[in-house]
Amino acid sequence: MSFPPCHRLMLAGSLCLLFTDPALANNDSVFDLGQISIVGTEDGNNLNTSVGVSSTEMRRHDRETLGEALNLLPGVSLSKVGARNEQMVYVRGFDLRQVPVFIDGIPVYVPYDGYADLGRFTTFDLARVEVSKGFSSMTYGPNTLGGAINLITRRPQKEFEGELGAAMSFTDRLENNANWRYANFGTNQGSWYMQAGFSYLDEDYYRLPGDFSREPLENGGRRENSDRQDKKYSFKLGLTPNETDEYAIGFVKQDGEKGNPPYAGHRSSSQRYWRWPKWDKTSTYINTATTLADHRVKVRLYHDIYENDLYAYDNGNYNTQRRGSSFRNYYSDYMTGLSLEDEWTLTPATQLRFAYHFKRDVHHEHDAGEPWQRFEDQTQSFAIEGNHALTDRLTLVLGASHDRRDSKEAETYTAAKGIIDEDTGRKYANNGQLGLFFKSDEATQWRFTIARKSRFPTIKDRYSYRFGSALPNPSLKIEHATHFEVGVQRALTDQLNLNAALFRSHVKDLLQSVRLANSVCSNPPCSQMQNVSEARMNGVELALDGKLGEWDLNTNYLYLNRQNRSGGGIRLTDTPKHKAFFSLGRQFGPWSWVGSADVSSDRYTATDGSQKASGFAVFNLKGGYNFGNGLQLDASLQNLTDKEYAYSEGYPEAGRTLVLQANLSF
Structure with missing residues (x-):
């Protein structure tokens, strides 16, 4: 993997940075209209702060899902x-409620709960995935409390x-347990493309x-009820x-x-x-x-x-639905917007951007x-964003927005009372951000950013009984976060980049699922979404990416300290304090190899x-x-050492797996 020279140093996530191949660095194959960036970035001011992964890296590391x-x-x-x-x-x-998912700048997260099961989003048709963090373009619209994820x-x-x-996947007993295939075709005729x-x-x-130990509902070997099937079709016509x-x-x-x-x-x-x-x-x-x-x-x-259809059964045979805890639940959602x-x-020296967003979730x-x-x-947002070059080396970026959510209708059902009209209403939020970008020399650029963002509680946050295991809370407050970051990106050589960031986020009225007494719900364990007052996210990011002689190097490390400042013994869940990825590869004529490791505390x-899920290192x-x-043609061994590990306690991941695959590009 080679990296193009950069005449002007770009911040993390700009096109010369982490996990970027030469084609993408020139915007080849990337749908430009699908990108969202800080105003002025497209014209060479290099003010964007997102990070991205290209299709080349997704295929290199066998990352089939988002x-x-x-x-x-x-x-x-990952969680x-x-x-x-x-x-x-x-x-x-x-x-993901606080960092929503977009496709080509279009929101696609589920209207009801703001989530999106990233395991259902395959990556074969994507050119690039970008992640914007706290300081992100106002063009994304409302609810980007912690940033945004954009599939381009x-x-x-x-x-x-x-x-x-x-591709074909085999267990370490050489059982063919999975298969996948994909195709992409395109034509560009100058005045139109498809x-x-x-x-x-x-x-x-x-x-x-x-070495998995037998449990009451899992005896090891083939993981019970772990099948999946995903089809995806995509089409685009452009003039x-x-x-x-x-x-x-x-x-x-x-x-x-x-x-x-x-x-x-x-x-x-x-x-x-289920x-x-x-x-x-x-x-x-x-x-x-x-x-x-x-x-x-x-x-x-x-x-x-x-x-969405969800069926709950009586037993592990998944063939009867007679108990009170069993059900067949159906969702039918849509959203329309502009x-x-x-x-x-x-x-x-000065550029401006105005934006208006409207979205209707049903x-x-x-x-x-x-x-x-x-x-x-119904949610609306009015935003303004601009940048001004104070000097040849120093640029100021400002942004502000006003968001409004109108809850038009909310119905819940109980067997005793039938359909109930829940409380609705209107909420407002104001957001703003400021950034200074300083180019200290031809190889180094600094960023100093402050961003104040918000998120409206989702329909599910406010109204869901979660099949009798939760109590609704229509009076939930808006979440607010203030982000601070000091970062630097330096070209150590023509082909090796270092990126470092020190960040801190103050979160007010953070929403968290809180355990309640089992007696208050019909289907315990019982919980309720609550504003846990204040939280702090402090952390450090380090990334080193490029070439060391003939070797391709991709590595990054995250230290994250999440603190619940409201007391009460409530833990902030599902994030490790230490997380790292390491990849090293080399080309030998037509042959290539790459070794990688995912590490988590x-x-x-x-x-x-x-x-608590234990820490792990998977090779x-x-x-x-x-x-x-x-x-x-490629062959890969995933989870090389057959490590037992889990992202959520009690839900172990796959053991050693062999993948054989072929790709023909033309």
């Missing part, structure tokens, strides 16, 4: 909601291009490590009538199905025998950019549909035999401190051969 891909990045730690079998990530300690799709560069890929993609991932089960204007329509359809492995820990725990026969999402959107004199106007329109931007240059749900319940929120997985090894005609 959660696994994000775990490559500094400041990001698992074991009881729901969902991949999540934390960005400097902020979860491909934009073809040639008259005809594409790739075909297939991109299409397809992927299919089918896993029957995964095998636990050989480029001239050098400055572009108009594109995009379509992404995801169809998912998965099991939910039962708890396999040492504690006594009420079991969930399956998701449907986890489907369809996103349709329009992205446009038009230049009018000194103004560049962008428009984003979107409609996103989410369909974003408008106007960016222009006031003077050679959630329908019911259990079989019960009436549908309807919820609706232990983490609490229950707010009362009763459950991977991969080798490949390139035939020189676009065909690449």
Whole structure:
């Protein structure tokens, strides 16, 4: 992997930085309209503070799902909601409700709870994934308390291009437990282009490590109820009538199905025998950019549909539903929205951007035999962002926004009272940020940023009974966070970059699921979403990326200290204090190999401190051969030492796995 020289040093996440291949550094294959950055970044002022991972790195490290891909990045730690079998990530300690997911700048997180199961998002059709942290563009819109995650799709560069890929996964007993295949095709005809993609991932089960100890509902070997199936279709058609204007329509359809492995820990725990026969999402959107004199106007329109079925059974055979704890639950959600931007240059030293966002979230749900319940929120945001070059070396960035959420309707159902109209209302939030970017020399650039961001509690935060295991809390307050960061990026050589950041976040009215007495719920253990007053996130990020002679090096480290300042013994869960990724590889003619390690310290997985997942170091090894005609064959060993580990206590991950794969690019 080679890195292009940079005439002007870029901050972390700009196109010459971490995990970036040469094609992406020139914006080749990246859908430019799908990117969101600080105002002025696109014109070479290099003010962006995001980090990103390219399609090359995702394939190099076999990161087939979004959660696994994000775990490559500094400041990001993978988590698992074991009881729901969902991949999540934390960005400097902020979860997916606080760091929402976008596709080409379009929000795609679930309207009801603000989450997105990252295990359902495959990465085969993506050009790049970018993560913005506390100091992020106001163009993302509301609810970006801790940042944003943006999945950027491909934009073809040639008259005809594409790739075909297939892989087979084997357990350490050489059982073929999973297969996947994918295809991407594109054409660019100058005045128009088209991109299409397809992927299919089918896993029957995964095998636990050989030293796993037998538990009441898990005897080792093949993990119970661990199957998954994910299909994804994507399509984009774009018009480029001239050098400055572009108009594109995009379509992404995801169809998912998965099991939910039962708890396999040492504690006594009420079991969930759950399956998701449907986890489907369809996103349709329009992205446009038009230049009018000194103004560049962008428009984003979107409609996103989410369909979800969840079945709870009586036992581990998943064949009866007679008990009171069993159910069939159905979601039918959609969101419709638009974003408008106007960016222009006031003077050679000053640029401005105005933005307006509107989003309508509608959630329908019911259990079989019960009436549908309807919820609706409408959210708006007005934002301004600008930068001014104070000197040749020093640039000031300012941003502010005003957000409003109107809760239009909220219905809940109980057998005793039927449909109940819950309290609704209106909430307001103001946000602002300031950044100074100082280029001390040709190889070094410093950043000093302060950002004040907010998040409205989701529909689920406020109203959900969680199948009788929680109490609603409609009066939840808005979360607020103030972020401070001092960072530096330095080019140690032409091909080796160092990035370091010291950060601190003050969080007010942080929401956390808090355990309650079992007697107050019909289906314990019982909890409630509460504002736990104050929290602090303090940390350090270090990343070193590039080449050491003939060796390719990618490594990063995160130290994160999350503190609940409200007392009460409530633990902040699901994040390790220490997290690192290390990768070292080399090319030998047509041969290549890469070794990597994911390292994590232990983490609490229950707010009362009763459950903790142990720390781990998981090693991977991969080798490949390139035939020189676009065909690449690879073999990789994942979890090389067959380590028993878990992101959530009681939900162990796969043991040693062999993957054989082929990729043909043209």
